[in-house]
Amino acid sequence: MFLIVVGIILVIAGFAIDTPALTLSRYARPIKITGIIVALAGALTASIRQIDAGTIGVQSLFGKVNKNILPNGLNVVNPLVEVMVFDTKTQNYTMSAANSEGEISGDDAIRVLSSDGLEVVIDLTVLYRIVPTEAPNIYQQIGSDYKDKIVRPVTRTRIRDNAVYYDAVSLYSRKRDEFQDRIYKAIDKDFKDRGLALEQLLIRNINLPESVKKTIESKINAEQDAQKMEFVLQKERQEAERKRVEAKGISDYQQIIASSLTDRQLQYEMINAQKALAESSNAKIVILGGGNKGGVPFILNDK
Structure with missing residues (x-):
């Protein structure tokens, strides 16, 4: 646009001095030709507009907006229009x-x-x-x-x-x-x-607000403490249950043994133990018929 204005000014100046009475009249023709060339160059330059990727062009001629947008690339337009570039990227x-x-x-x-x-x-x-x-x-x-x-x-x-x-x-x-x-x-x-x-x-x-933050933090801490205590109580309940089951098992075992053992069964088990001791290669002294209840022998090792 600038070159067009300069060219027009030169053409007008050429016509203004094209008077035989003026000493500059001999420059009138060259000035006119130069003005025309500059104006044509400006018009050619202004007619080609480049629109970069991710943008579009909006044309406005003397305040009137053209609804046709200019896409990416080179566009040929009216050299007098003003092109506003809009970014269409995010x-x-x-x-x-x-x-x-x-x-x-x-x-x-x-x-x-x-x-x-x-x-x-x-x-x-x-x-x-x-x-x-x-x-x-x-x-x-x-x-x-x-x-x-x-x-x-x-x-x-x-x-x-x-x-x-x-x-x-x-x-x-x-x-x-x-x-x-x-x-x-x-x-x-x-x-x-x-x-x-x-x-x-x-x-x-x-x-x-700071007061609300403190309230929320206190609530979160209380909830975490409650969850921790619940975990501890749950663990204690599980341990108590384990001990109860263990005690029940021992009690049942003792009742079974007490109801199944007889004097003859005990005497038989004692004879087997004495036999195993007699066959052992370890040095020992076995006193049969101990005085304790049930006649269980004392076993004395010589070491």
């Missing part, structure tokens, strides 16, 4: 309490009020992209700063609108996935109406 917008993570420097986390009136701080990342066919409408109705006009305010508003249905502890624990799914559906609908496609919504962190 983009992310992060709102975080950390200074170095969000799109805006400083604490940009989303502060919401839960159903129990507590302030909850949420760090969030939105993954989205432009719908290529909707790019002319975005440019015409919103402009190129759709992040600040649509992505940021819609996300923050929908999160605040839906957080009031949950108490702080639920947002932090068991209802977190449900909350994320709920705000995803709300934001997705608003984005579609504006030509944007929501790909994913990532709740990165939920910070509760």
